Amino acid sequence: MDKEDSYKVCAFCNVDLVGQSRSQEHVIPNSIGGRLKTAEFICARCNNTKGDSWDSELAQQLNWFSLSLGITRERGLPPGQLVNTVDGRQYTLLPDGSFSPKSSYSEELVDGKKRIHIVAASVREAKKRLSGVAKKHPTFNLEQALSELEIQTAYLDSPLTVELSLGGKASGRSLVKTALAFASYCRVPHREFGKALDYLLDAQAEPPYGHAYLSDLVINRDSKTIFHCVALKSDSDKNRLWSYIEYFGMFRVLVLINDNYVGPVIDETYAINPITGEEIEVEVNSNIADEEFIKVISGYGIDPVVQRAAADLALPILIERSEQRTLEGAVRAGFAYAAKTLGIAEGEEIPIERAKEFTALMMEKITPYLSHLIRSNRQHL
C-alpha cells in the first residue's frame, strides 16, 4: 500500500475503508451538535464498537449544556436529564428546556379505598403508568383517569446544582478521537498519529491531552458567542502535531498528537455554533509558549482564574438562552391551552369576539412563568 494513501484504511484495525466498512464519522460528536464528517478515519465496525461508546460518555457529561442550549442533532432529541436544585428537589430537564418534577408513585388508604398518586415526567410515561395501574386493579377506570390527566410545567425557584466536569477514560478518548478525526479530514497520514493513536488503542496508555486553562488560546473570542471548535496545528521547530478542542465555550483541552511529526505543515481550525450548526470564524493561538504547552499536557493546566473566566463567559449565555426557550415554551403552551379550551382548531383564525377570552386563558397559563421570573429576580437583589 502506498503510505501516502493511509487515510484509505481504518486507523484502528487497518481494514480498507470501502463498501460497508466505510463510515461517515462525525469529527465533533453529533450528540453535542457536531456536523462535520470524515470517511477517512476509522471503519464502521471500530466506530460502532469503540467510538460510539466514548462519544456517548462525553455526551452524557455535557448533556446539561446540550439541553439548556437546545442544540440540534441529526437523529432524535437529547435524553432528558435529572437535575438537583440547591434546596434538594429533583427535576428532569427536558429537550424543550422545560423542567418536569421527578417521577413518583405512592399509594395510601383513605376511608378503606386505595388512593394512588402518580407524578410522571411526560404524558407518555403517565399513560404507561396508568395502564399498569389498570392491569393491577380491574375496578380502576382507565378512560376517566386518562381524560383527567393534568399537565403542569414546573419553573424552578431554586438554582440548580450542575456538575461542571469533563474527562475520564471514555470521554478523554472521545476528545482525542475528535482530534484525529479532524486530522484525517485534513488528510494527515495516519502514520503521523503518534501517541494520540496509541492512547485510543491501549486502555492503559497515559492520556496525551490536558485541560487548558493557563491562558485563553482563542485569539478572537467574541464574549457573546459560545462555540465548539477543533484546531489542528503543526510546529516544525519541535516536530509537533497538536490539537486544541473547545466545547460550549468552557471545556478546553490541548492534545499532543505526535512529538515526532514529519508530515506536512498544518494550520486548520473548524468551529461551529452548536445551536444552529453554522460554521464560525475562530482563531487559535499558534504560538503557545513551550512552558505552557508542556504544563498543560502534563496535567498542570488549570489556573482557577482562567477557568472561572471561561465559566463566567459561558454560563450567562446558556442561562439566557434557556430562559428564552422557557418563555417561548410558556407562550406556546398558553396558546395551545386557550385554543383547546375555546375549541379553535390549529391554523383556524381566532374570532374577534373571542379574542379577549382567548388572551385571558393564555395569560392563565403564562402567569406562573411570569411570577417565577419575578420571584427569581427578587432573589438576585
Ligand SMILES: [Zn+2]
Ligand atoms: Zn477498524
